[in-house]
Amino acid sequence: MKKYILLKSSLYKQISRFSVAGLSAVAVDFLSYYLLINYLSYDISKTLSFVIGAVVAYVINKFWTFEKNNLSFKELVKFALLYTFSLIVNVYMNKLFLDITNNTIIIAFFVATGSSALINFIGQKWWVFKK
Numbered sequence: 001m002k003k004y005i006l007l008k009s010s011l012y013k014q015i016s017r018f019s020v021a022g023l024s025a026v027a028v029d030f031l032s033y034y035l036l037i038n039y040l041s042y043d044i045s046k047t048l049s050f051v052i053g054a055v056v057a058y059v060i061n062k063f064w065t066f067e068k069n070n071l072s073f074k075e076l077v078k079f080a081l082l083y084t085f086s087l088i089v090n091v092y093m094n095k096l097f098l099d100i101t102n103n104t105i106i107i108a109f110f111v112a113t114g115s116s117a118l119i120n121f122i123g124q125k126w127w128v129f130k131k
Contacts, residue, residue: 014065018121021060026113029053033109046094046112047087054083057120066129075128082123090116 032049040048058079062068068075090112097108 014125015121017065018061018124021057021065022117022120024060025053025057026117028056029113030109037105042098043091043095046091050083050087050090050116054087058083061124062129066124068129078128079124082120082128086116086119086123089119 029049029052032052033045036045036048039045058076062075062079093115094108094112097111098105101107
């Protein structure tokens with residue numbers, strides 16, 4: 001029973017921290033996206049803003065959320081692979097919802113972000129930064 005309580009407490013802590021890290025990364029992603037769409041296509045803007053947000057997410061999640069303080073090339077490669085997959089989902093969902101909502105940027109952005117956030121938490125928790 002104690003192990004279950006500790007596991008539940010640890011998971012809650014990680015989800016809480018992941019949410020804070022995610023909100024920070026999403027803010028950077030959105031700000032970058034909003035600035036870039038004035039100069040580049042939606043797809044290129046979304047790709048670049050996602051990558052910028054991913055860098056923020058990696059640093060915060062590695063060192064704070066999942067408390068992994070060692071440097072690991074293997075983790076970095078796994079993170080890059082996870083975020084490559086997540087990027088594809090993110091850009092596709094953004095494009096799909098831009099089409100569905102007649103270019104309502106805010107809805108498309110948040111649907112795309114929500115989709116990739118779920119993939120990212122599962123992938124980071126049980127694959128990239130697993131203990």
